[in-house]
Amino acid sequence: MRRDRLTFAMMVGVPVMQLLLFGFAINADPRGLPVAVMSADQSEFSRSFVAALENSEYFRIANYPETEVEADRLLRVGAVQFVINIPEDFSRELMRGARPSLLVEVDATDPAAASNALATLQVLGNRALNHDLDGPLQDLRATPPPFELVVHRRYNEEGITQYNIVPGLMGVVLTMTMVIMTSLAVTRETERGTMESLLATPVTPLEVMIGKIVPYILVGYVQVALILIAAKFIFGVPMEGSLLLLSLVLIVFVAANLAVGFTFSTLAGNQLQAMQMAFFFFLPSLLLSGFMFPFRGMPLWAQWLGEVFPLTHFLRVVRGILLKGNGVADIAAETGYMALFLIVASTLAMLRYRRTLD
Amino acid sequence: MNGELVIDVEGMSKSFGPHKVVNNFGIQVPKGCIYGFLGPNGSGKTTTIRLLCGLLTPDAGSGTCLGYDVIHETDLIKRQVGYMTQRFSLYDDLSIEENLTFVGRMYGMADRAAKVTDTLERLGLVARRKQLAGTLSGGWKQRLALASCIMHAPKLLLLDEPTAGVDPQARRDFWDQIHILADQGLTILVSTHYMDEAERCHQIAYIAYGELLVHGPVGEIVAGSGIATWSVEGKDQISLASELRHLTGVDRVTAFGRSLHVSGIDAAALETAIAPYQIRPGLTWTRGETSLEDVFIHLMSQATDNIQ
Numbered sequence: 001m002r003r004d005r006l007t008f009a010m011m012v013g014v015p016v017m018q019l020l021l022f023g024f025a026i027n028a029d030p031r032g033l034p035v036a037v038m039s040a041d042q043s044e045f046s047r048s049f050v051a052a053l054e055n056s057e058y059f060r061i062a063n064y065p066e067t068e069v070e071a072d073r074l075l076r077v078g079a080v081q082f083v084i085n086i087p088e089d090f091s092r093e094l095m096r097g098a099r100p101s102l103l104v105e106v107d108a109t110d111p112a113a114a115s116n117a118l119a120t121l122q123v124l125g126n127r128a129l130n131h132d133l134d135g136p137l138q139d140l141r142a143t144p145p146p147f148e149l150v151v152h153r154r155y156n157e158e159g160i161t162q163y164n165i166v167p168g169l170m171g172v173v174l175t176m177t178m179v180i181m182t183s184l185a186v187t188r189e190t191e192r193g194t195m196e197s198l199l200a201t202p203v204t205p206l207e208v209m210i211g212k213i214v215p216y217i218l219v220g221y222v223q224v225a226l227i228l229i230a231a232k233f234i235f236g237v238p239m240e241g242s243l244l245l246l247s248l249v250l251i252v253f254v255a256a257n258l259a260v261g262f263t264f265s266t267l268a269g270n271q272l273q274a275m276q277m278a279f280f281f282f283l284p285s286l287l288l289s290g291f292m293f294p295f296r297g298m299p300l301w302a303q304w305l306g307e308v309f310p311l312t313h314f315l316r317v318v319r320g321i322l323l324k325g326n327g328v329a330d331i332a333a334e335t336g337y338m339a340l341f342l343i344v345a346s347t348l349a350m351l352r353y354r355r356t357l358d
Numbered sequence: 359m360n361g362e363l364v365i366d367v368e369g370m371s372k373s374f375g376p377h378k379v380v381n382n383f384g385i386q387v388p389k390g391c392i393y394g395f396l397g398p399n400g401s402g403k404t405t406t407i408r409l410l411c412g413l414l415t416p417d418a419g420s421g422t423c424l425g426y427d428v429i430h431e432t433d434l435i436k437r438q439v440g441y442m443t444q445r446f447s448l449y450d451d452l453s454i455e456e457n458l459t460f461v462g463r464m465y466g467m468a469d470r471a472a473k474v475t476d477t478l479e480r481l482g483l484v485a486r487r488k489q490l491a492g493t494l495s496g497g498w499k500q501r502l503a504l505a506s507c508i509m510h511a512p513k514l515l516l517l518d519e520p521t522a523g524v525d526p527q528a529r530r531d532f533w534d535q536i537h538i539l540a541d542q543g544l545t546i547l548v549s550t551h552y553m554d555e556a557e558r559c560h561q562i563a564y565i566a567y568g569e570l571l572v573h574g575p576v577g578e579i580v581a582g583s584g585i586a587t588w589s590v591e592g593k594d595q596i597s598l599a600s601e602l603r604h605l606t607g608v609d610r611v612t613a614f615g616r617s618l619h620v621s622g623i624d625a626a627a628l629e630t631a632i633a634p635y636q637i638r639p640g641l642t643w644t645r646g647e648t649s650l651e652d653v654f655i656h657l658m659s660q661a662t663d664n665i666q
Contacts, residue, residue: 192447192449192450193443193445193446193447194447194448194449195447196413196443196445196447197441197443197447197448197461197506198464199413200411200413200436200439200441200443201436201461201464201465202433202436202437202464202465202466203464356412356413356414356415
């Protein structure tokens, strides 16, 4: 073990990493969720309500969209978790004691992410305006609250966890198998001695990489097909968007993972090390991507770290397409990140791939 | 054999960490020549071969291989060189035919199927074409390895201990094959530990500790060494051997079956030394022939002295 430093590092490194990630980054009670407020009513009451939202720490006002369409887009691309609609005659109705309704739209693709915030919203509704309701309006302070909170869960009305988990699993399964498969691919050649023959032939590094990656893209598609069939017929996951679009994005995602695996295989000295590296990549992918824990629940540094992993972006895309019916424009940015990752990882792999035995 | 040089390098050096594995190495190999590479284990034979085919980058040195620069034009060299590795390095889980097809693809060969069939026939592998490489015996593996490195019609073959661990019959067949290839104009550089194989080479080079000690045709090397050998038969060889070893003028005493080979670098001194023993009853002395092995063992001990 003393001679195999990497194994030793993994044995110490993995627990330390888990400790740090679980300890600091993971938080099942996300705060500071981005909210878009569409206020058609510029009154004392609506301002107090918005201020109360921010003071609760569960919400962060991220945007004041002008139109319904814009608000809808923000929710669809995942820029905000909530859209709060304050109707035009909110304050007038309120003062009349007619209990006007306040529409809250929630992105409920991940039911866990929003549940605490929603609970807070209810409490807030009861108390937020108490300060403003003084003098002749004091009567309105009593329960039930002076206005009605209408919560509209979008994309996953019933809050079914499977709808969120099953499409996400697609990304997790692909990350796991693709990275491990390719990380073993080149290492195996080195270990068996076939690398020497391969290097003596005129093939270029890029050709070797493409040769190692392409078969696994096909394997990836088979896995995806299996998961989609199970999602549809066993779990009844809705499929709002285009499956064709999903399969196109898949190429980028799968290739990005394969490039990582290939890079590992050029770094690792043997198959055991390659496996360990793959695991070292997989674990934070799983924990920081928003698959297991709400992404927005993590501290900012962990979110930035999470943004590095292609799985994070793929989860948004796959949930977007299947649950929200996202189109090309909605997922372009996330796909762009994955493509960037692919380019960086392949460049690294090409630089690391040795054409000689030095 | 004409004057054209296929390999012409000089001053090649390569170190791995603090170890200088190849030191200021240079050889000239003419076209169509079978050039034997000899030397003890760890003498840098494999490293030298890898330097020549571009698998390793030399720290110093220059020269040409097949007319291409060994430092900058390795890609062009690779296309025309067949390299057979010391360790079997084809895919165990592919059949003979699949392995050859794969190699054909790697070289981007046109009419691959025809070439594969042709190579299979040339090396008598047709009957076993569907057998998995992993299940082949040593001799067949080696034959397959040779097939895979001659399929793209290279001009130079680099064979790194091709016959290690192969039975004598297979070795002989292999060498017949090599001579046929050389006849067809291929240049072959082959490393080996077997003296009988060395004697089948047109020229040999002896390397020790990364340095080229001697090179040339086998006969010249033996003659040039100046070593004289006597062979003695008689009883009680072990005590006789230890007696002889202590004599000045005797450099080496080696047991060969029932006889001892006594050799020395200075023929006159050797004769003076053994003169008293030649008249001892029960011993039969004959003038022996110095073998290549004697020469190499002598060279080895000298090289060790130099290192120390």
